[in-house]
Amino acid sequence: MSQEYSAATIAHFxxxxxxxxxxxxxxxxxxxxxxxxxxxxxxxxxxxxRVEAARFRTFGCTxxxxxxxxxxxxxxxxxxxEAATIDPGDLIRVxxxxxxxxxACALMAVGALRxxxxxxxxxxxxxxxxxxxxxxx
Amino acid sequence: xxxxxxxxxATTPVDPEVAEAMARVLREVPGNPSxxxxxxxxxxxxxxxxxxxxxxxxxxxxxxxVFTSGGTEADNLALRGTLKALRASSKxxxxxxxxxxxAVLDTAHDLEGNAHVRLTIVAVDRDGRVDPAxxxxxxxxxTGLVSVMHGNNEIGILQPIERIGAICRxxxxxxxxxxxxxxxxxxxxVRRIPVDLVSVNAHKFYxxxxxxxxxxxxGTRIATxxxxxxxxxxxxxxTENVAGIVGLGTAMRLAAExxxxxxxxxxxxxxxxxxxxxxxxxxxxxxxxxxERLPNNASFCFPGTQGEALVIALDLEGFSASSGSACxxxxxxxxxxxxxxxxxxxxxxxxxxxxxxxxTTEADIDALLHALPPIVERLRSISAVPx
Numbered sequence: 374m375s376q377e378y379s380a381a382t383i384a385h386f387x388x389x390x391x392x393x394x395x396x397x398x399x400x401x402x403x404x405x406x407x408x409x410x411x412x413x414x415x416x417x418x419x420x421x422x423r424v425e426a427a428r429f430r431t432f433g434c435t436x437x438x439x440x441x442x443x444x445x446x447x448x449x450x451x452x453x454x455e456a457a458t459i460d461p462g463d464l465i466r467v468x469x470x471x472x473x474x475x476x477a478c479a480l481m482a483v484g485a486l487r488x489x490x491x492x493x494x495x496x497x498x499x500x501x502x503x504x505x506x507x508x509x510x
Numbered sequence: 511x512x513x514x515x516x517x518x519x520a521t522t523p524v525d526p527e528v529a530e531a532m533a534r535v536l537r538e539v540p541g542n543p544s545x546x547x548x549x550x551x552x553x554x555x556x557x558x559x560x561x562x563x564x565x566x567x568x569x570x571x572x573x574x575x576v577f578t579s580g581g582t583e584a585d586n587l588a589l590r591g592t593l594k595a596l597r598a599s600s601k602x603x604x605x606x607x608x609x610x611x612x613a614v615l616d617t618a619h620d621l622e623g624n625a626h627v628r629l630t631i632v633a634v635d636r637d638g639r640v641d642p643a644x645x646x647x648x649x650x651x652x653t654g655l656v657s658v659m660h661g662n663n664e665i666g667i668l669q670p671i672e673r674i675g676a677i678c679r680x681x682x683x684x685x686x687x688x689x690x691x692x693x694x695x696x697x698x699x700v701r702r703i704p705v706d707l708v709s710v711n712a713h714k715f716y717x718x719x720x721x722x723x724x725x726x727x728x729g730t731r732i733a734t735x736x737x738x739x740x741x742x743x744x745x746x747x748x749t750e751n752v753a754g755i756v757g758l759g760t761a762m763r764l765a766a767e768x769x770x771x772x773x774x775x776x777x778x779x780x781x782x783x784x785x786x787x788x789x790x791x792x793x794x795x796x797x798x799x800x801x802e803r804l805p806n807n808a809s810f811c812f813p814g815t816q817g818e819a820l821v822i823a824l825d826l827e828g829f830s831a832s833s834g835s836a837c838x839x840x841x842x843x844x845x846x847x848x849x850x851x852x853x854x855x856x857x858x859x860x861x862x863x864x865x866x867x868x869x870t871t872e873a874d875i876d877a878l879l880h881a882l883p884p885i886v887e888r889l890r891s892i893s894a895v896p897x
Contacts, residue, residue: 378822383822383826386819386822386823387823387826389892392891392892408843409843409859410843410844410855410856410859411816430892430893431892431893432814432816432856432859432893433816433819434816434818434819434822435818435819435822435823437816438819438892
């Protein structure tokens with residue numbers, strides 16, 4: 374049954390972790406796979422520079438859902454800079470491999486997380502600029 | 511876990527009687543049908559009998575049947591062979607539709623790109639129906655061939671090929687129909703349907719994979735695609751697949767015997783399935799016309815879900831189904847057939863095709879109706895697309 378996918382991939386597909394959206398997120402990022410129309414959105418909350426919460430929504434195939442699910446698990450607890458270095462190969466390793474033609478699904482999940490981390494960084498710096506302006510500094 | 515196979519449009523299991531007939535040929539008939547001594551004559555007799563069985567089921571004469579390696583080759587022979595034969599008379603225009611099988615559509619595009627054939631692709635309505643008048647309008651002076659499939663492999667829609675054939679005949683244009691999904695399931699009589707070329711595929715009606723036939727109406731001009739020893743009256747050369755051909759003939763005869771009762775039974779299962787899905791998942795979209803469809807086909811789109819995920823989730827619960835065409839299941843691009851109906855690509859991505867067969871029971875349908883709604887709900891809860 375579903376030999377194509379590893380047991381870990383199937384587990385993340387049937388019982389995905391961290392589905393949904395973080396309330397009042399510090400960062401939100403999306404990525405899509407233009408060749409098939411799949412897309413993933415990840416929202417994150419940071420505390421003291423670490424990913425405290427990460428949630429995802431994915432419209433896509435088994436691999437796309439499993440990759441986003443495992444990525445949220447890997448990201449939570451890491452610093453923002455560490456989380457930004459998680460690459461598709463890390464997800465594929467943790468999932469016990471993906472079919473070659475599904476490797477782009479891991480790339481999409483990573484793209485969404487990195488976009489969320491950048492969004493958080495941009496919001497933080499614009500907030501500090503606003504704060505600096507407010508104090509006349 | 512008991513598996514419930516609901517993908518009979520992809521392929522059907524080989525009927526035990528067919529398998530037995532084929533095994534007997536493999537064990538006991540070693541000859542080449544082209545040899546004139548006893549072993550060859552024995553093999554020839556089996557091929558001839560199978561040809562009679564296929565011809566009889568179609569209302570054709572045996573000389574009008576050309577055995578091929580399956581539906582794809584039959585379609586290729588019909589398109590390439592006809593246009594090649596008509597090249598000398600400057601008939602270089604081909605008319606087909608937007609929802610043909612890839613075996614026709616990709617062949618048509620290949621002819622357009624590489625053989626100086628001009629191509630007109632006729633659109634379909636939201637149910638997938640081809641308007642015969644649109645075919646009539648597409649035919650021009652240099653049209654050599656019109657190709658319109660009888661029953662669509664993805665959405666099950668049946669085309670009015672009698673009316674399209676009548677128009678082609680009136681205009682003097684050769685008419686081909688890919689009837690791979692319908693022969694075996696519905697009556698198909700070439701004495702009644704004005705069609706010149708018909709593609710048939712054994713494994714869609716409980717025969718083996720790798721064998722099919724092209725019906726070529728007497729007098730239809732068709733050139734061969736391959737050259738060699740001249741078998742099949744030179745129209746499809748190569749030593750005959752004797753066991754496969756016997757399997758095709760046997761499967762065709764059995765299908766014709768069982769067809770009326772079995773297709774009515776399958777249509778009842780199909781209607782139970784369609785009604786059940788519509789009740790349990792109210793925003794499911796039924797693809798194709800509600801009644802003008804193959805007796806075994808129920809095709810849906812579930813907005814907010816993706817077809818591959820639906821197929822894998824059902825697989826994990828013991829159901830075999832497909833999304834779009836099995837030939838492209840490794841490719842998650844939305845099906846050209848669903849897009850031709852005017853569906854949004856994101857909606858077309860959530861397609862699921864369920865096709866019942868001889869061994870499908872009411873209990874199987876009810877089990878599917880129990881398993882499917884929670885899967886759709888779960889995938890939607892994960893989905894990034896608002897429903």
